Amino acid sequence: MKRRTLLSGLITLPLLPGMARFSLAESMEHETGMTVTPLDLPHSHWRDKVSAEAWNVLFEEATERAGSSPLDKVYEPGTYVCAACYLPLFRSEDKYDSGTGWPSFTQPIEGSMGTKQDFKLIWPRTEYHCARCGGHQGHVFNDGPPPTGQRWCNNGVALRFIPATDALPELRS
Ligand SMILES: [Zn+2]
Numbered sequence: 001m002k003r004r005t006l007l008s009g010l011i012t013l014p015l016l017p018g019m020a021r022f023s024l025a026e027s028m029e030h031e032t033g034m035t036v037t038p039l040d041l042p043h044s045h046w047r048d049k050v051s052a053e054a055w056n057v058l059f060e061e062a063t064e065r066a067g068s069s070p071l072d073k074v075y076e077p078g079t080y081v082c083a084a085c086y087l088p089l090f091r092s093e094d095k096y097d098s099g100t101g102w103p104s105f106t107q108p109i110e111g112s113m114g115t116k117q118d119f120k121l122i123w124p125r126t127e128y129h130c131a132r133c134g135g136h137q138g139h140v141f142n143d144g145p146p147p148t149g150q151r152w153c154n155n156g157v158a159l160r161f162i163p164a165t166d167a168l169p170e171l172r173s
Contacts, residue, residue, distance in 0.1 A: 058083065
């Protein structure tokens with residue numbers, strides 16, 4: 001099928017429960033000044049680059065068990081990058097203890113995330129993913145603290161923490 005035909009077909013499909021609505025990927029300006037261009041790579045590309053647990057979350061949209069990630073209790077200064085492609089996604093300043101057992105943030109780094117609505121629960125919720133590799137990170141809710149009132153509830157296994165004293169890793173693809 002031609003790509004254009006496929007895309008226009010997706011746009012005109014009615015929204016049904018259980019279906020996800022994808023926003024079409026475009027390049028975004030990342031807060032660091034770089035342009036984030038979505039990688040057009042099959043999910044299998046990342047199989048041998050991340051752990052099996054991380055792969056299931058990132059590319060099968062699995063959810064890690066609450067309280068299982070050591071990153072839930074990390075509050076040192078630093079940057080949280082995508083476990084697959086290393087795009088910087090969150091700053092430690094925006095992390096807080098939500099008490100849910102998942103690393104939680106009030107906001108991501110601007111230009112780092114794409115979102116889509118999903119209907120895996122009865123009510124719609126907003127899924128978000130790395131804007132570069134498309135890896136699923138978590139869901140965003142409107143019950144967070146100031147200043148945004150948002151709770152970006154993230155799977156710790158989908159992140160790597162880079163302490164402020166370390167250099168950020170090169171993006172990988
Ligand atoms: Zn990524």
